Amino acid sequence: MNSPLNINLTGFVLPVGNGAVGKTTVALVLDSISRHEAINVDLISKVHKTNNLEFEYITTRQVFGDTQYTITLQFLIPPGQKEAEGDPTGRSFEKVVEIYRSSFRRLDVVLFTYNLANHESFHDLAYWVDSVGMLMNDATHFILLGTHLDQINELEVTKDEIKAGLEYLRKEILEELPTWAGRCTQLEVSCITGENLDVLLRYLAASIVTTQPG
Amino acid sequence: MLIENAIVVIIGAVVLSIGLVYSLSIIQILKDFNLARPWIMLTTLISFFFIGYIFTALRFLNIDLLPSLSLENLVTAIFFFGAVFVLMLAILNRNLLANIFGMGLNDTKALKIFSEYIQIPSHQVVSMIKPEYYVTCDICHQPVKYSIPDIVRAHPRLERGVIVESAMGGVNYRFFIRHYCDKQYREIPVRHDSHFEYRSHGPSRPV
Numbered sequence: 001m002n003s004p005l006n007i008n009l010t011g012f013v014l015p016v017g018n019g020a021v022g023k024t025t026v027a028l029v030l031d032s033i034s035r036h037e038a039i040n041v042d043l044i045s046k047v048h049k050t051n052n053l054e055f056e057y058i059t060t061r062q063v064f065g066d067t068q069y070t071i072t073l074q075f076l077i078p079p080g081q082k083e084a085e086g087d088p089t090g091r092s093f094e095k096v097v098e099i100y101r102s103s104f105r106r107l108d109v110v111l112f113t114y115n116l117a118n119h120e121s122f123h124d125l126a127y128w129v130d131s132v133g134m135l136m137n138d139a140t141h142f143i144l145l146g147t148h149l150d151q152i153n154e155l156e157v158t159k160d161e162i163k164a165g166l167e168y169l170r171k172e173i174l175e176e177l178p179t180w181a182g183r184c185t186q187l188e189v190s191c192i193t194g195e196n197l198d199v200l201l202r203y204l205a206a207s208i209v210t211t212q213p214g
Numbered sequence: 215m216l217i218e219n220a221i222v223v224i225i226g227a228v229v230l231s232i233g234l235v236y237s238l239s240i241i242q243i244l245k246d247f248n249l250a251r252p253w254i255m256l257t258t259l260i261s262f263f264f265i266g267y268i269f270t271a272l273r274f275l276n277i278d279l280l281p282s283l284s285l286e287n288l289v290t291a292i293f294f295f296g297a298v299f300v301l302m303l304a305i306l307n308r309n310l311l312a313n314i315f316g317m318g319l320n321d322t323k324a325l326k327i328f329s330e331y332i333q334i335p336s337h338q339v340v341s342m343i344k345p346e347y348y349v350t351c352d353i354c355h356q357p358v359k360y361s362i363p364d365i366v367r368a369h370p371r372l373e374r375g376v377i378v379e380s381a382m383g384g385v386n387y388r389f390f391i392r393h394y395c396d397k398q399y400r401e402i403p404v405r406h407d408s409h410f411e412y413r414s415h416g417p418s419r420p421v
Contacts, residue, residue, distance in 0.1 A: 119386070119405060119413065119414060123379060123381040123382055123386070124381075125381075125382055126381040126382050156405075156413055158407065158413075161382070161384050161407070164382065164383035164384045165383055165384070167383055168382050168383030168384075169382075171383075
């Protein structure tokens with residue numbers, strides 16, 4: 001009897017977006033999901049503003065085809081403050097990129113994160129795609145990730161807008177990187193109810209597998 | 215009698231000088247917004263009247279600074295520039311009140327202005343908009359009724375009442391709805407999508 005092939009991989013994930021959209025929370029909750037644990041709401045309530053580059057490591061086992069993969073997702077979580085906002089209480093995204101440039105050498109997935117209940121955070125992704133385009137490579141995948149899906153009565157971003165936004169991001173990246181051949185998709189999640197987070201985890205894992213050279 | 219006339223004119227000059235101080239303070243406020251020019255002209259006229267008052271008062275006291283200038287010529291000039299002053303003041307007040315309370319435009323004209331501003335043909339705008347929208351005021355918690363023509367009427371400078379936001383492959387409109395409550399005029403920022411459907415609103419602010 002053949003034992004299934006097990007491959008260990010590490011991938012780098014960069015969530016970007018305005019402050020308080022849930023970049024850190026998604027990483028923390030994915031950690032719980034990857035361990036098959038219940039979401040710890042107390043932990044979510046203790047998430048604070050990111051003032052520097054923060055790191056989260058998530059290990060997940062996924063089977064694609066007849067191969068089992070043990071994938072470590074290294075989340076590089078930058079602040080959501082823009083340089084132009086001049087927030088003196090922490091480093092801006094631009095400052096963090098300048099300091100930790102070497103950490104962004106290989107990005108496998110970029111999460112363009114916005115709050116579904118805050119239209120401004122969705123609109124501002126136009127700013128974030130400009131800021132992060134230079135950090136991506138030809139194989140980097142991206143996900144247009146909407147958070148706060150549980151706030152069903154306060155959702156401000158429509159499905160049509162998400163669809164148009166995904167196409168806009170794809171075009172912008174192709175303008176910045178004409179040889180870009182990565183994949184992209186949209187996903188809406190809730191860190192409170194856990195809705196679609198297992199899908200996100202699997203998509204991230206699959207992205208890491210497909211971005212591996214060879 | 216001439217001395218009494220001189221006293222009355224001097225009192226007038228004092229009142230005018232107080233007006234001059236107020237005009238200068240208005241210029242101070244408006245110069246930061248690049249809107250001071252009409253008030254500089256008004257202040258120049260007030261200064262001219264002030265000189266005229268002093269000149270007249272001295273003439274009543276038999277002190278003649280300019281013998282070649284007759285009292286009749288001076289009164290004629292004061293009458294003329296007084297009329298110019300009143301006209302300028304009326305125009306300024308009309309613009310100010312239109313800014314606060316809105317312009318008297320009919321719906322057709324208002325929609326034409328709106329469609330030109332957002333660069334969408336008028337018939338397309340008409341086919342998408344609703345006759346009335348409602349938003350709840352966060353201060354008085356009452357529903358506030360508004361329409362696109364209402365927004366145009368309330369904002370003679372339309373860029374202050376309608377902001378077109380283009381990003382992420384779509385267009386959104388932010389409207390500022392005028393509403394009187396809590397003894398003051400307030401503006402409620404309301405966001406509409408590309409089909410002019412109401413999407414959300416933010417906290418109101420005093421005008």
